[in-house]
Amino acid sequence: MKKKSGIRGFFKKLYKYRIFLLMLMPAIIYTLVFAYYPMTGIVLAFKKYKYAGGIWGSPWNGLNNFKFFFQSGQAGLVTRNTVLYNVLFIIVNTVLQIAVAVFLTEIKNKSFRKISQSLMFLPYFISWVIVGVMAFNILSADYGFMNRLIESLGGERISFYTTPKIWPLILTFFNVWKGIGYGSVMYLAAIMGIDTSMYEAAAIDGANVFQRIFKITIPSIMPTTIILFLMSIGGIFKGNFDMFYNLIGNNGLLYNYTDVIDTLTFRALITNSDYGMSAAIGLFQSVLCFITVLVANKLVGLYDKDYTLF
Amino acid sequence: MAETIKYGKVKMGKDQILLNILAYTFCGVVALFCLVPFIMVVSGSFSSEEAITHNGFSILPQDFSLEAYKTVFKEPMVVVRAYATTIGLTAVGTTLGLLLQTMTAYVLSRKDFEWRNFFSFFFYFTTLFSGGLVPYYILITQTLNLKDNYLAMLLPLLFSVYNLLIMKSYITALPESLIDAAKIDGCGEFMTLFRIVMPLIKPALATVGLFIALAYWNDWYNAMLYISEEEMYPLQYFLYEKVNNIEAYKKLLANNAISSSVVSSMSLPSQTLKMALTVVVTGPIVLAYPLVQKYFVQGITIGAVKG
Numbered sequence: 001m002k003k004k005s006g007i008r009g010f011f012k013k014l015y016k017y018r019i020f021l022l023m024l025m026p027a028i029i030y031t032l033v034f035a036y037y038p039m040t041g042i043v044l045a046f047k048k049y050k051y052a053g054g055i056w057g058s059p060w061n062g063l064n065n066f067k068f069f070f071q072s073g074q075a076g077l078v079t080r081n082t083v084l085y086n087v088l089f090i091i092v093n094t095v096l097q098i099a100v101a102v103f104l105t106e107i108k109n110k111s112f113r114k115i116s117q118s119l120m121f122l123p124y125f126i127s128w129v130i131v132g133v134m135a136f137n138i139l140s141a142d143y144g145f146m147n148r149l150i151e152s153l154g155g156e157r158i159s160f161y162t163t164p165k166i167w168p169l170i171l172t173f174f175n176v177w178k179g180i181g182y183g184s185v186m187y188l189a190a191i192m193g194i195d196t197s198m199y200e201a202a203a204i205d206g207a208n209v210f211q212r213i214f215k216i217t218i219p220s221i222m223p224t225t226i227i228l229f230l231m232s233i234g235g236i237f238k239g240n241f242d243m244f245y246n247l248i249g250n251n252g253l254l255y256n257y258t259d260v261i262d263t264l265t266f267r268a269l270i271t272n273s274d275y276g277m278s279a280a281i282g283l284f285q286s287v288l289c290f291i292t293v294l295v296a297n298k299l300v301g302l303y304d305k306d307y308t309l310f
Numbered sequence: 311m312a313e314t315i316k317y318g319k320v321k322m323g324k325d326q327i328l329l330n331i332l333a334y335t336f337c338g339v340v341a342l343f344c345l346v347p348f349i350m351v352v353s354g355s356f357s358s359e360e361a362i363t364h365n366g367f368s369i370l371p372q373d374f375s376l377e378a379y380k381t382v383f384k385e386p387m388v389v390v391r392a393y394a395t396t397i398g399l400t401a402v403g404t405t406l407g408l409l410l411q412t413m414t415a416y417v418l419s420r421k422d423f424e425w426r427n428f429f430s431f432f433f434y435f436t437t438l439f440s441g442g443l444v445p446y447y448i449l450i451t452q453t454l455n456l457k458d459n460y461l462a463m464l465l466p467l468l469f470s471v472y473n474l475l476i477m478k479s480y481i482t483a484l485p486e487s488l489i490d491a492a493k494i495d496g497c498g499e500f501m502t503l504f505r506i507v508m509p510l511i512k513p514a515l516a517t518v519g520l521f522i523a524l525a526y527w528n529d530w531y532n533a534m535l536y537i538s539e540e541e542m543y544p545l546q547y548f549l550y551e552k553v554n555n556i557e558a559y560k561k562l563l564a565n566n567a568i569s570s571s572v573v574s575s576m577s578l579p580s581q582t583l584k585m586a587l588t589v590v591v592t593g594p595i596v597l598a599y600p601l602v603q604k605y606f607v608q609g610i611t612i613g614a615v616k617g
Contacts, residue, residue: 013424013425017424017425019498019500020417020420020423020425020499023413023414023417023499023500023503024413024414024417024418024429026410026413026414027410027433027469027474030410030469031432031433031436031469034446034465034466034469035440035441036436037445037449038440038441038442038445038449039439039440040445041441041445041449042445044444044445054448055445096340099336100336100337100340103332103333103336103337104333106329106330106333107330107334112334112337112338113337115341116338116341117341118599118600118603119341119342119344119345120340120341121599121603121607122344122345122348122596122599123344124606125524125595125599126592126595126596127528127529127530127546128528129528129530129546129547129549129550129553130351130549130588130591130592132550132553133351133549133584133585134347134348134350134351134588136553136584137347137350137351137354137367137585138350138367140366140367142363142366143362143363143366143367144366144367145350145367145368145369148365148368177344177347180340180344181344182606182610185610208323209323209325209326210325210329213329241531242531246550249554265442265443265444269443269447278443278444279442279444279445281442282441282442282443282444282445283442286439286440286441286442289438289439293438294438
């Protein structure tokens with residue numbers, strides 16, 4: 001039979017799929033309102049926002065919002081911070097999550113394995129607000145546990161919340177802390193999928209347990225590792241606002257080391273009510289994210305076509 | 311013993327013993343690191359304010375005291391209200407979100423729907439590019455005029471493409487003949503979805519439902535952006551606000567104190583109060599956690615497989 005085409009065919013299909021389309025309608029409307037409509041708002045990046053005029057009535061401002069963002073030096077600073085933090089997080093998380101997965105599978109005592117895995121998973125369930133309180137409990141200059149520890153060891157108190165340099169370490173700690181149980185699950189699943197006959201063959205050949213780990217386990221989970229790594233590369237220009245805002249808040253003393261694109265966008269909007277500049281930073285980030293996701297996806301595709309996202 | 315046989319070995323070699331020591335130590339230490347901050351918050355909440363001001367926080371409670379909890383419950387309604395808001399939002403949001411996600415995933419997984427790829431991309435594209443914070447903020451606060459409206463906390467988390475993908479991969483995994491059979495028996499699409507598909511994907515509903523519920527339970531961001539009415543604060547933002555403005559909170563507690571004696575806000579604890587408040591907010595989720603953990607583990611591994 002000849003395939004129907006053109007307008008008539010389209011309406012026929014529209015009728016044929018009416019129930020499907022009805023079922024999709026809520027999600028379509030939601031996505032149009034909450035995702036596609038806001039995309040048109042990026043024109044604000046080129047405007048001087050006036051409340052009365054709204055998005056469309058405000059006067060054009062050319063590239064001034066971007067000019068200010070770049071010339072103030074903030075663009076370089078927050079982009080550098082965002083990328084460096086993400087690189088740091090990706091590397092440390094990958095290494096530690098794999099280590100957890102490998103070691104957990106080596107633990108033969110079932111209850112020890114279960115309990116330790118459950119404890120590692122616990123931080124994933126709490127909000128960053130609570131993590132912020134925990135960080136205060138540990139790091140507060142006057143009441144913090146860390147300073148108590150340092151003093152009892154004969155050291156000098158550290159005022160963490162006024163010492164920017166130390167924050168890459170602290171932020172990495174909490175980032176790893178919150179995600180280690182969750183992140184290691186993927187690697188655990190990959191290890192469970194390894195063909196056990198390989199281990200048997202290795203044992204017959206006289207391989208010791210470390211050779212077994214480094215020659216079989218690690219290479220076998222390499223595909224998973226590379227896919228997850230490339231996928232996280234896609235988010236390298238996204239700062240975790242929840243984490244930075246709850247641990248740093250409005251502590252300007254630390255900004256040189258802790259300000260990321262997302263926190264700057266937020267402050268430009270909420271603290272300074274500078275809609276145009278905030279929109280410009282947001283657009284800058286969206287474009288960078290878009291490009292990196294495409295590149296990362298391309299790389300995933302080159303590695304293994306089955307794992308590409310689109 | 312069974313495991314050593316699995317690797318074809320009769321007895322544990324030196325390398326195996328060393329590996330065991332490494333594995334137990336590493337996992338034990340990591341697990342302890344994950345637990346200790348929780349214990350320290352609990353210990354801080356059960357300590358006396360003087361002990362904390364003098365010595366700082368510690369792993370075990372110092373000078374055991376319930377003062378901080380008594381202070382929190384001087385005005386229990388404030389906490390109860392925040393709980394009610396969060397529970398309400400979580401219940402409504404999870405139900406609606408789950409329904410929305412399942413219905414959408416069902417259609418997108420139907421092979422006889424020729425436009426499914428177009429619509430999949432229509433949804434997927436929104437994870438690749440977004441308008442950013444400002445247009446979204448203007449949409450909620452001005453276009454939709456939802457400032458100080460519960461919808462401003464409900465709508466932003468209702469639909470997530472990642473959850474949609476998890477759901478879709480579960481439904482796609484069902485045998486096609488099942489849906490064909492339902493059709494032959496005269497089931498309409500809605501009936502097929504609710505009577506045939508939904509009962510079969512209960513684990514998926516549990517997993518995705520928990521992901522949505524956790525997102526609502528832990529949300530503070532939307533409240534911070536869109537809610538200024540204190541009575542409407544959900545739990546997490548309530549905690550954020552009180553911990554960061556502890557003096558204002560103490561004033562409120564002192565003024566509302568039911569006891570006949572005059573309470574000055576100065577006499578109320580600060581540091582231990584922050585910890586007690588955190589425990590009151592965190593408690594239920596930590597207690598519910600052992601029950602739900604396995605569904606999360608399922609979800610993570612499924613979600614990683616392409617939808």
